[in-house]
Amino acid sequence: MANNKLTIDLTNENKEALEQIKQEYRIPYGNTVNQLIKTFAAISEETKDELLKFLQYNIKKIYNDIDNVDSYMFRVLSAKLEDYLNMAKFFNGGKSIYDTKSFTQKTLKTIRIKDGILIYPSDYIVLNPEIASSSMYAGVVECRNSVKYGEEHFGKPIPHFMFFCNKKYSSEYDAYFCQNINRLCVDVWPEFQVIIDNQVEPIDDPDKPYLIKNVEEWEAAPTIGYFAIYVQGDSKYPPDYVPVDGAKIIR
Amino acid sequence: MFKKMKKTDIPSTIEEGDLFPGKELEKNRFNAADLKDYFDEGVPIWVWYSLENKSRNEDGKVNYHVLLAYERGVREDFNVFYKKNDYILRCVMSGSVDNPYLLIIDIWKYSNRTALDIYHEEFPDAYKVFADIKKNTYKMKSVPCLLAEEEIAKKLMKHTKIHFMIDDYKNIEV
Numbered sequence: 001m002a003n004n005k006l007t008i009d010l011t012n013e014n015k016e017a018l019e020q021i022k023q024e025y026r027i028p029y030g031n032t033v034n035q036l037i038k039t040f041a042a043i044s045e046e047t048k049d050e051l052l053k054f055l056q057y058n059i060k061k062i063y064n065d066i067d068n069v070d071s072y073m074f075r076v077l078s079a080k081l082e083d084y085l086n087m088a089k090f091f092n093g094g095k096s097i098y099d100t101k102s103f104t105q106k107t108l109k110t111i112r113i114k115d116g117i118l119i120y121p122s123d124y125i126v127l128n129p130e131i132a133s134s135s136m137y138a139g140v141v142e143c144r145n146s147v148k149y150g151e152e153h154f155g156k157p158i159p160h161f162m163f164f165c166n167k168k169y170s171s172e173y174d175a176y177f178c179q180n181i182n183r184l185c186v187d188v189w190p191e192f193q194v195i196i197d198n199q200v201e202p203i204d205d206p207d208k209p210y211l212i213k214n215v216e217e218w219e220a221a222p223t224i225g226y227f228a229i230y231v232q233g234d235s236k237y238p239p240d241y242v243p244v245d246g247a248k249i250i251r
Numbered sequence: 252m253f254k255k256m257k258k259t260d261i262p263s264t265i266e267e268g269d270l271f272p273g274k275e276l277e278k279n280r281f282n283a284a285d286l287k288d289y290f291d292e293g294v295p296i297w298v299w300y301s302l303e304n305k306s307r308n309e310d311g312k313v314n315y316h317v318l319l320a321y322e323r324g325v326r327e328d329f330n331v332f333y334k335k336n337d338y339i340l341r342c343v344m345s346g347s348v349d350n351p352y353l354l355i356i357d358i359w360k361y362s363n364r365t366a367l368d369i370y371h372e373e374f375p376d377a378y379k380v381f382a383d384i385k386k387n388t389y390k391m392k393s394v395p396c397l398l399a400e401e402e403i404a405k406k407l408m409k410h411t412k413i414h415f416m417i418d419d420y421k422n423i424e425v
Contacts, residue, residue, distance in 0.1 A: 013279055066363045071291075074363050075284035081367070082282060094310050098371045100411070147408055 040090060048091045055088040056097065063103040108246050113138065113164065116251040118229065124162040124247070127184040135164035137228060138249065139173070141185060143195055144223040154191050158222060160245075161185050162229075169236075170228045178226055195222045273297060273381035281380060283370035290366060295333035295388035301378035302326040308376050316376040323417060330356075331388055332369060337361050338403065339369065342393065343417070353393035356415050360407040368411075394423055 010018070021032050043051075062081045069077060088097045106121035111129070114136050124140065141161040143149065150158035163181055167173060173181075185192040200221035205213040212218055230237060231249045273295075276285075289296055300316040303326055308314050320328030329344040331353065339361050342353035359365045374380065396403070397419055406413050 011279055063364065063367070066367060069363065071284075071287070074287060074366075078283040078287075078367060078370075085371070096310070096371075096375075100368055100372075 052088060052091045052097075055084045055091070059084045059088065059097070060103050063100075106245055113249065116231075116249050118247075118249050120162055120229070120247045121160070121245045124160045124245075125188055127161050127163040127181065127188060129164070132164050136166050137168050137231070138162055138164050139167070139170060139181075139226055139228045140244075140247065141181060142225050142227060144225065145220065146222070149195075149220075149222040153194060158191075158195065159189065161189070162247075168228060168231070170226050173226050173228075178224075181226065182224070195224065198222060199224065273383035273385070273387075276380045276382055278374075278377065278380055281374075283367050286370045286374075287363065287366040289382055290332075290334040290339065290361065293334060293386065295331050295383040295386065297381040297383060297388075298330045298332070298374065298377045299379040299381070300328040300330070300376060305376070305378040314376045316373070330373070331383075332373070333388060334361055336400075338407075339365055341369075341373070345417070346392075351391065353388075353391055354415075354417065354420055355394070355396050356417070358396075358403055358407070358413040359411065365411075394420060 018029050018032055021027050022029060059081060062077050062084070066074065066077055066081075085096065085098060089095065106123060108119050109122045111118050111120070111126075111132050113132050114134055116136075118132075118138050120138075127141075139162070141163070143158045146158040146160075150156055161181075161184075163184065165177075167177070182192070182196055186196070198221060200214065200218045200223070202215075202218045203213040205211045227244075229247050229249055230241065230243045231251065232243075233251075276296075286296065300314065300320055302314075302317045302321060306314055306317055316328065316330075320326070331342050331344070333340055333342075337360060339359045340355050341357035341359075342355050344351050345354050346352045359369070397415055398406070398413070403413060
């Protein structure tokens with residue numbers, strides 16, 4: 001072997017790890033270091049990218065699941081996450097990839113609709129996929145206080161529901177249309193009936209014009225909202241409009 | 252009796268071991284699960300950011316937390332993280348050596364994810380980390396939070412963290 005001797009500073013635990021490998025497997029320090037460099041540092045850019053993608057996927061998955069685990073599993077998953085982060089940092093040129101915004105960014109899906117494609121977040125519950133190909137537009141059901149009300153009553157946030165239709169704007173949704181959408185929501189998510197039963201109508205205060213008498217009760221209610229999904233390039237929206245949750249229709 | 256807070260009262264250097272008799276944690280062996288356990292047990296965790304001893308992080312980049320401290324005119328910054336009710340508070344130590352007190356600068360809703368975020372975002376820049384096992388931190392003088400608990404709860408429904416600037420406290424008498 002060439003005489004390429006270097007003096008390097010090791011952390012205590014890395015020194016212990018090298019010593020352990022030497023003791024257990026009788027592999028000299030130099031061989032371990034050389035093998036590690038060959039295995040991880042000297043790999044092709046393509047392999048590096050593939051590994052990085054795998055690590056990013058797993059890191060995101062653990063990050064999004066971590067709130068649903070108890071102490072023992074937290075220890076297991078957080079250690080795994082740290083291993084993945086360390087590897088990813090190495091393949092990413094020493095730069096940490098810990099980025100809470102990208103971890104929680106919604107994954108988008110696409111579906112073909114009449115004369116276009118709809119892009120929507122994967123956690124939206126689709127109410128009537130069977131009419132997607134004959135529908136020009138789509139809309140979303142969102143409840144006010146969805147996180148707070150949902151956590152308090154169902155132990156989870158109220159999800160978003162998406163429906164296909166042939167109405168471009170929400171101003172075209174009439175009461176009958178909304179009732180049908182509500183029925184579809186109950187079909188796929190029975191808890192939605194509780195939300196329907198707990199709608200609060202705002203009552204005008206006769207003594208104070210323009211004010212709502214039951215404002216506190218009304219603000220705390222899970223008021224159901226129906227919103228049309230943006231059609232890219234629609235002149236009714238500003239040119240720099242950013243679609244909510246990334247949901248949009250492309251013609 | 253009361254002393255108005257002045258930026259210039261903040262000590263420029265503090266000797267190691269002066270103020271934090273807590274147990275020093277070996278940074279390389281201390282992990283996110285340990286941090287969560289300390290939070291659950293109500294043990295405050297002190298973090299020492301030091302321009303003198305760690306002006307750059309492990310990647311060789313300028314230590315962001317030190318930079319923030321430097322902007323406040325301090326070379327050594329001491330932050331404490333602890334759990335209170337359902338929240339994690341981050342306080343900076345302010346005042347003078349004779350009259351130190353804590354100012355809340357960040358509030359998170361406590362969850363497993365918060366423990367992970369704090370561990371991965373706030374600790375890598377630290378020069379040293381201490382666990383205040385005896386919980387002496389709770390005996391320290393602190394400035395009341397600028398928001399009521401209901402307001403905090405409301406804000407944290409939409410945001411992961413509430414941040415206060417040191418200047419937000421400028422009219423508060425301590």
